[in-house]
Amino acid sequence: MPEKIEVKEQKEYHPKCPHCDKVLSQIFFHKVRTVGMTGIGYLAVYSCPYCKVALGTSANSG
Ligand SMILES: [Zn+2]
Numbered sequence: 767m768p769e770k771i772e773v774k775e776q777k778e779y780h781p782k783c784p785h786c787d788k789v790l791s792q793i794f795f796h797k798v799r800t801v802g803m804t805g806i807g808y809l810a811v812y813s814c815p816y817c818k819v820a821l822g823t824s825a826n827s828g
């Protein structure tokens with residue numbers, strides 16, 4: 767397994783939702799207050815605007 771992964775910007779196309787297969791020109795996020803994660807008060811949950819499936823999360827201290 768490689769120790770590093772190269773991150774590249776892709777400008778040729780927008781990502782697609784893995785659930786409804788629609789091209790995502792926008793992504794919704796929901797600021798969710800968390801309990802049980804010390805030091806992190808909020809989590810951002812990203813969702814597809816078409817089918818509402820959660821696409822991912824990220825820690826958000828703000
Ligand atoms: Zn979708």
